[in-house]
Structure formats: C-alpha cells, structure tokens
Amino acid sequence: MNAQAAALREYLESILGFRTKLTRIKLDVPFSVQEAFYLFKLEINVPGTTTPLIMLAALQREDDYPGIVALRKRLAVIEKATDWVVVYISNAISLVERRSLIDNHINFIAIRKQFFVPELAMDLREAFSVRKKKVLEESEFSPATQAMFIQLLFDESAFKPDALYTAEKLMGSYKYSRVTLSRAIAELRESGLLTLISEKDFSTRLYKLKYSRSKTFGKALKMLRSPVKKRVWVNKIPPLNNGICYAGDTALAEYTLLAPGSKPVFAMTQKVFSAMVKDHEFEEVAHIDSAKATVEIWRYRSPKAFTHIVDEVSLYLTLKDDKDERVQLALSELKEENTWMAFGD
Known part of the structure; x- marks a missing residue:
C-alpha cells in the first residue's frame, strides 16, 4: 500500500470511526485510465452488519488536477467497468476544484480535508445509527432492498402457496452485485417477510414469502421510506x-x-x-x-x-x-x- 492509500485509510477511520480495508485491484479499462489512477476496492466495516459498505477508490497518481472534463471522462470509463460506487481520491484538491467536483455531482475524497460521497450518504447515515446503538423497533430497508421488495409486490405470482424464488429471481430486473443482493436478502429475512426453504449454495437456495400480498405490504410499511x-x-x-x-x-x-x-x-x-x-x-x-x-x-x-x-x-x-x-x-x-x-x- 502506497503512502497516499495509507493516508486515505487513516483519514477515513478517523472521521467515520469504522475499520476500513483497501485492496489493490485491476479493471478492464484503457491503459490511459490505468496510468491516471491507482484503483482500490475500499471496504468500510460497520459494526453490527454482516457485509461491509464497498466502493471503488480511484486514487489520483499525480498531484496535478486533470480538469473536470478529463476527469469526468476517465471516471465514466471506470463506472462502466464496475458495480461499485466510484469515488475520486486526491491528496491535492484546491477549494475551487472541490467546488467544481460538487457542482458536477462527482463523489470525491480530499484526503484530510473533505468527504463528499452522496451516493453512500444514506448507507453511512444508517451505519452511524448502528455505531450510536439507536434501538428502533423496526429498521428501514436499504434502497436496494426496498426496490427489490416493491418489485416483488407487483408480482402477483410471488404470493401463490407454491411460489419459490432463487436469489437471482428475487433480484428480478435489477443488476446488483452479489454483496448487495446478499444484503438485500438478509434484510428481508431479518424482517420476517422472507423464509429460506432450501439450504444450498447461494445461487441455488430457495426462498418463499411468508404472508399474503396485503399482509406483506402492511407488515413492511414501517420499514419502507420515501425514495x-x-x-x-x-x-x-x-x-x-x-x-x-x-x-x-x-x-x-x-x-x-x-x-x-x-x-x-x-x-x-x-x-x-x-x-x-x-x-x-x-x-x-x-x-x-x-x-x-x-x-x-x-x-x-x-x-x-x-x-x-x-x-x-x-x-x-x-x-x-x-x-x-x-x-x-x-x-x-x-x-x-x-x-x-x-x-x-
């Protein structure tokens, strides 16, 4: 791990209070993009959860800011190659450059200066709730879980007595990573709405919704929030x-x-x-x-x-x-x- 990556990890752990892990990865992206960034899988381990929050950290190799146009093009290439939230990382971003990144809705971390990742804001807010041990009678679904659950509500056949679902079938039209899908299924099981019927490997396990359509909706209301x-x-x-x-x-x-x-x-x-x-x-x-x-x-x-x-x-x-x-x-x-x-x- 280079000095910048170590500084990033230290900064994140100091502001978030959670253990983090950085793993160098390779993506199928043009050489020019590989030359511009060190690419890391960044895992944020949240106490009380079984799966970490994951994003892809694109760490600028050089201190020179490439300009918003060139940066957006490079990050767009990376986004197409991964399912994770992509975050631009640099040790030297001026105040003007940070304002440009915010105006262009680009996730970024200026090491020791600013953390701006709105796409993970809700997940992190939930994480801080865990850390502060706020006890709620019902916990809210994550966005991915809620979307997948609502999709199931509109599938009338899902509530038939013999309806069984694999993990992939539960996901439906969404294209989640395995980590996100595992977390969504875990949340539905913890809510008591989904039951595991067959103990097999992840891809062939069978699940079943426990209640009727109306009862499922009624029980889920406290866990659903405005999108x-x-x-x-x-x-x-x-x-x-x-x-x-x-x-x-x-x-x-x-x-x-x-x-x-x-x-x-x-x-x-x-x-x-x-x-x-x-x-x-x-x-x-x-x-x-x-x-x-x-x-x-x-x-x-x-x-x-x-x-x-x-x-x-x-x-x-x-x-x-x-x-x-x-x-x-x-x-x-x-x-x-x-x-x-x-x-x-």
Missing part, C-alpha cells in the same frame, strides 16, 4: 428515457383523476441526473420562477421505470405525508385500484 433524496428545479423538461419517469402529482394524475400541477415532476437516480447535466440536457436552477420542471433524485430506480411512471408503492411513500386534501383523496383512489395496498389505512 426521494432531494428535489431540484431544472430549466428544461427532461426526456422520458434512460429510466426517467413522471413522479409526484404528475404521476398521481396519471393514475387517478387528480389534476396535475403547472410544472411537471420527474424522478431519476443521481447517476442519471449527473449524466443528463453532463450532456447539457438541462441545468439546475435556483428559483422556481426559472424552472420548467421539478426533478426528484431517487435512491433507487423505480421497478416500473420502463413505463416512465413511477410505481404506485414508491409514489405513495413520497406523498403519504402531503397535507393537500386533493392529494390524499387521490392516494385513496390509488389504493382502491390496488386493493392490497389498503392494508396501510
């Missing part, structure tokens, strides 16, 4: 592609008789949002008067993203605390259309 990380205003209407969906009152109007607001609402993940900004599809604006639309940045891709309207369960979670009576009436109508959701009343 919205933040809301921003943008200066153009986003195109309905690449996992972008109608959300908020716009989506609710698609499902019910609610009249939509004057500015449409869209949902997308941070990765999609960053790519759209990078490709100049739209820009974030500071004032609603300059906005053409609202974008909700979600913690996961909706299981119904292919329809370009967010799924009913995630939509309910985003709006259930809305004080507008019209919205609450529309949510009641939404649950009437999906009777198994009425358990939450």
